[in-house]
Amino acid sequence: MKQVVQNYKSGELALLDVPVPGCKPDGVLVRSAYSLISTGTELMKVSEAGMSMLGKARSRPDQVAKVMQSVATNGLPATYRKVMGKLDSYTPLGYSLCGVVEQVGTGIDDVSVGDLVACAGNEHALHAELNWVPKNLYSRVPDGLAPRHAAFGTVGSIAMQGVRQGEPQLGDVALVIGLGLIGQLVVQLLVASGATVVGVDPDPARCELAERLGAAACGDPASAAVVNSVAELTGGHGVDQVYLAAGGSSNQPVELAARLSRDRGRVVDIGKCRLDLPWNAYYEKELDVRFSRSYGPGRYDPEYELQGRDYPIGYVRWTERRNLACFLDLLARDRIDVEPLISHVADFDDAVETYRSLKDGELRAVAVLFRYPERTGEAHETAPATAVPAVRRASKAPAAVRPAKATVRLAFAGAGNYATSMLLPHLARRDGVELAKVVTTTALSAANAKQKFGFAEATTDLDAVLDDPSIDAVFVVTRHSSHAELTRRALLAGKTVFVEKPLALDQDELAGVLAAVEESGNDRLQVGFNRRFAPLLKEASERFGTRTGPASVRYLVNAGRLAAGSWYLQQNTEGTRFAGEGGHFIDTASWLLAADPVSVYALATPGNEDLQVVLRYPGGSTATISYVTTGPAGFPKETLDLVADGRALRLDDFVRASVHGRKRWVSSRLPKARDKGQRAELDAFLEAVRTGGPMPVPLESLVATTTATLAVRTSLASGAPVTLAAAR
Known part of the structure; x- marks a missing residue:
C-alpha cells in the first residue's frame, strides 16, 4: 500500500510503498476514503523538516535538552547514532480521515466490515491507504453524512475541546483570534452554542468566510474595526472568552486577548502561538488562562488510546471519542458546515505535489482533502486477526546442531530505537550476514528499517517470517510484554532466537518458553545480556x-x-x-x-x-x-x-x-x-548460528x-x- 511520509533530516516528502498493517485485537483495519491535511499543524512540521540542523534545534529546545541528557548518560557516539537514526527516518503525516472498515479485530462489536467510520490520531489516522485504528479513536459515521465531510472529525474534535474549555453560555460574546481551519470551526461551534462571535485574522478572505459562517464581525488585528465591534457588542465590557487559534512567533494574539477581554474573562489556547503573557494586563483583569489539549480527555493516555479503556461518563463526560461522535452528529444535523472550508481536493497519488504547492504558497487553502481510489474487486472476508496469532506446532524437532553456513539469513521482529541504534548498525551490510525480513506492527517502521539497513523484505506478517525455512535466526526486539510469546513461537518454528531482555515478565511466561524448548528440542536461545x-x-x-x-x-x-x-x-x-x-x-x-x-x-x-x-x-x-x-x-x-x-x-x-x-x-x-x-x-551469536556450535551463554x-x-x-x-x- 502507499503512505505519505517525510524524512525529517532532509525534508524529503514521498509517497512510499509500505506493508499493509495487521489488524490487531481491539481495533479495526480501515481503508481510507478521504483524509484531511491540517494546513496548520502539518505544514509546520513540513517547514521544520526543511530547516538546517541548527534551525531544527532552535525550534525544538525540549528535544535538545533530551539529547544533552542522553550524551551525559550514554555517551556521544551512542547518542549520535540514536538521534541520526530518528532524524534520518521516514515519519508519517496526517491524523484525520474517513474510511471503510475492512477488517474487525477481536474484542470489537460496535462496527462491522463495510461500515463508514471517522478516525483520529497521528499514529493511526495517517495519510495512507490502510490504517489500523484502536477502538477509542474511531466513531461510526451517521447515515447520510458525506465521507469528505466526516474526514473533518478529528480537527473538529480539537476545535470542540477548545470551545468546551472556554465554557461559553447563551448570550456570551467570544473573540476568535486566527481564522484558519481550527478557527473557522471554533466560530461555528460557538455560534451553535448561542454565543456571538468576533473573528480576527489578517487575511480578508478568511474574515469574509467566517462572517458567512456566522461570525457577527471580523477584521484585521491591527484595525480599529475589531475593537469597535467588541465595544458595541459588549457594552464596552469586553468579551467573555478569547480563543487563540493562531500560530507563529508573534506575541500580538495574547496582547490583543488581554486588551479585549472583560474583567475575569477566559483565554483559551488552542493553537501554538507565542505565550509571553503581559503580566500587568493579565493580573489587573485576573484573566483565566486555559489550555486545550488536542481532541479531549484520553489524548496521550496509552491505556485509553491503545488499550481501549474508556473513562466512566459520570466522571468524564466528553472524552476524545465522545467529542468525535458529537462533532459528526453536528455535521449530520447541518449545525456545522464544512463544505465552504474545502479549498481543494487532490487525488492521493498527487499527495507530494500538493504538499509542495501548499508549502510554496502556490495553493492557498483553509482545508485540503486527499481523495483515495475506490477499491475494486471483492471485499476481504471478515477474519479477525491478532498481533500474535495461534501457535503453530513444529512438525518435528530441529536438529540440535546445524551445518556451517557461509551466509546467515536474519529476520527482525521489531525495529524500535534499541534495534535501530544498538543492533542493526552492527549487522547492516556485514559480510556473511543477510538481513532477510523485518516484521513490525507499524507498517512505516518496517519500511524505514528496510530502507536504512537493507532488509530484503518488510512485512507486518510474523507468520511469513516463522514459516520461511531459509531464515536461520530471529531477533525479538519488540516491547517487553511480547518477548516470551514471540520467543516461544520462534523456538517452536525451529529458529535460533536472539531476544532482547527481558526473556519473560513472570514465571508463567518463563515456563512457556521452557516448555517450547522441551517440546521442540530447540534450545538455540540468546538473551541480550550484553x-x-x-x-x-x-x-x-x-x-x-x-x-x-x-x-x-x-x-x-x-x-x-x-x-x-x-x-x-x-x-x-x-x-x-x-x-x-x-x-x-x-x-x-x-x-x-x-x-x-x-x-x-x-x-x-x-x-x-x-x-x-x-x-x-x-x-x-x-x-x-x-x-x-x-x-x-x-x-x-x-x-x-x-x-x-x-x-x-x-x-x-x-x-x-x-x-x-x-x-x-x-x-x-x-x-x-x-x-x-x-x-x-552479536559476533558471538552469529558465530554460533553460522557454525551450529554452542550458544554464547x-x-x-x-x-x-x-x-x-x-x-x-x-x-x-x-x-x-x-x-x-x-x-x-
Missing part, C-alpha cells in the same frame, strides 16, 4: 585473575527518571522497570562470580523508586545491586566494584576500569566511547538470571529473601 561481552570489563576481569575465596560485588545503577508517557511506565502490561532492565546487572554479577544466584532479597524506598537487591551465590559470594531513579542526571549511570582475595576491580561506566592488588592496572585515561558489548555479543544461566530478576518482585511483596533452588 555487558558480559563489554571489552573493557572483560579486560579488567582478566587482569583481576582467578579468584579463590568468596567475593563481594557492589553495582550502582543510576537509572534516572523516565519521561512522562514512556511505555516503560506501563507496569500493568510491560512489567516493572527493574523486571525489564534488572537482568543486565544480575547477569553481569553472575558472570563475574562464575555462578548463578541461590537467593534474592530486595528492599525498596517508598514507592519502589530505589531498590537494593542482595544476591547470594554458592561459596559465600554476594552481590548488591543498587538500582536508583532519584540520583543526579550528571552522575555516571553504572559503577561496579568487585573485591576478593585482597584485590579490587572497579568499572566506571564502561569508560575506565582499574584493578588494585600487588600490581595496579588502570585502563587508558583517554576518554573512550562507552562500549557495553553489543557488537561482541548457556540456557541454564539465562534461566537463572531471569528467575532471579523475577524474584525481586516476590521479595519486595513478602519482605523476605527468596530461595531460587526450587525455581531453577
Whole structure:
C-alpha cells in the first residue's frame, strides 16, 4: 500500500510503498476514503523538516535538552547514532480521515466490515491507504453524512475541546483570534452554542468566510474595526472568552486577548502561538488562562488510546471519542458546515505535489482533502486477526546442531530505537550476514528499517517470517510484554532466537518458553545480556585473575527518571522497570562470580523508586545491586566494584576500569566511547548460528538470571529473601 511520509533530516516528502498493517485485537483495519491535511499543524512540521540542523534545534529546545541528557548518560557516539537514526527516518503525516472498515479485530462489536467510520490520531489516522485504528479513536459515521465531510472529525474534535474549555453560555460574546481551519470551526461551534462571535485574522478572505459562517464581525488585528465591534457588542465590557487559534512567533494574539477581554474573562489556547503573557494586563483583569489539549480527555493516555479503556461518563463526560461522535452528529444535523472550508481536493497519488504547492504558497487553502481510489474487486472476508496469532506446532524437532553456513539469513521482529541504534548498525551490510525480513506492527517502521539497513523484505506478517525455512535466526526486539510469546513461537518454528531482555515478565511466561524448548528440542536461545561481552570489563576481569575465596560485588545503577508517557511506565502490561532492565546487572554479577544466584532479597524506598537487591551465590559470594531513579542526571549511570582475595576491580561506566592488588592496572585515561558489548555479543551469536556450535551463554544461566530478576518482585511483596533452588 502507499503512505505519505517525510524524512525529517532532509525534508524529503514521498509517497512510499509500505506493508499493509495487521489488524490487531481491539481495533479495526480501515481503508481510507478521504483524509484531511491540517494546513496548520502539518505544514509546520513540513517547514521544520526543511530547516538546517541548527534551525531544527532552535525550534525544538525540549528535544535538545533530551539529547544533552542522553550524551551525559550514554555517551556521544551512542547518542549520535540514536538521534541520526530518528532524524534520518521516514515519519508519517496526517491524523484525520474517513474510511471503510475492512477488517474487525477481536474484542470489537460496535462496527462491522463495510461500515463508514471517522478516525483520529497521528499514529493511526495517517495519510495512507490502510490504517489500523484502536477502538477509542474511531466513531461510526451517521447515515447520510458525506465521507469528505466526516474526514473533518478529528480537527473538529480539537476545535470542540477548545470551545468546551472556554465554557461559553447563551448570550456570551467570544473573540476568535486566527481564522484558519481550527478557527473557522471554533466560530461555528460557538455560534451553535448561542454565543456571538468576533473573528480576527489578517487575511480578508478568511474574515469574509467566517462572517458567512456566522461570525457577527471580523477584521484585521491591527484595525480599529475589531475593537469597535467588541465595544458595541459588549457594552464596552469586553468579551467573555478569547480563543487563540493562531500560530507563529508573534506575541500580538495574547496582547490583543488581554486588551479585549472583560474583567475575569477566559483565554483559551488552542493553537501554538507565542505565550509571553503581559503580566500587568493579565493580573489587573485576573484573566483565566486555559489550555486545550488536542481532541479531549484520553489524548496521550496509552491505556485509553491503545488499550481501549474508556473513562466512566459520570466522571468524564466528553472524552476524545465522545467529542468525535458529537462533532459528526453536528455535521449530520447541518449545525456545522464544512463544505465552504474545502479549498481543494487532490487525488492521493498527487499527495507530494500538493504538499509542495501548499508549502510554496502556490495553493492557498483553509482545508485540503486527499481523495483515495475506490477499491475494486471483492471485499476481504471478515477474519479477525491478532498481533500474535495461534501457535503453530513444529512438525518435528530441529536438529540440535546445524551445518556451517557461509551466509546467515536474519529476520527482525521489531525495529524500535534499541534495534535501530544498538543492533542493526552492527549487522547492516556485514559480510556473511543477510538481513532477510523485518516484521513490525507499524507498517512505516518496517519500511524505514528496510530502507536504512537493507532488509530484503518488510512485512507486518510474523507468520511469513516463522514459516520461511531459509531464515536461520530471529531477533525479538519488540516491547517487553511480547518477548516470551514471540520467543516461544520462534523456538517452536525451529529458529535460533536472539531476544532482547527481558526473556519473560513472570514465571508463567518463563515456563512457556521452557516448555517450547522441551517440546521442540530447540534450545538455540540468546538473551541480550550484553555487558558480559563489554571489552573493557572483560579486560579488567582478566587482569583481576582467578579468584579463590568468596567475593563481594557492589553495582550502582543510576537509572534516572523516565519521561512522562514512556511505555516503560506501563507496569500493568510491560512489567516493572527493574523486571525489564534488572537482568543486565544480575547477569553481569553472575558472570563475574562464575555462578548463578541461590537467593534474592530486595528492599525498596517508598514507592519502589530505589531498590537494593542482595544476591547470594554458592561459596559465600554476594552481590548488591543498587538500582536508583532519584540520583543526579550528571552522575555516571553504572559503577561496579568487585573485591576478593585482597584485590579490587572497579568499572566506571564502561569508560575506565582499574584493578588494585600487588600490581595496579588502570585502563587508558583517554576518554573512550562507552562500549557495553553489543557488537561482541552479536559476533558471538552469529558465530554460533553460522557454525551450529554452542550458544554464547548457556540456557541454564539465562534461566537463572531471569528467575532471579523475577524474584525481586516476590521479595519486595513478602519482605523476605527468596530461595531460587526450587525455581531453577
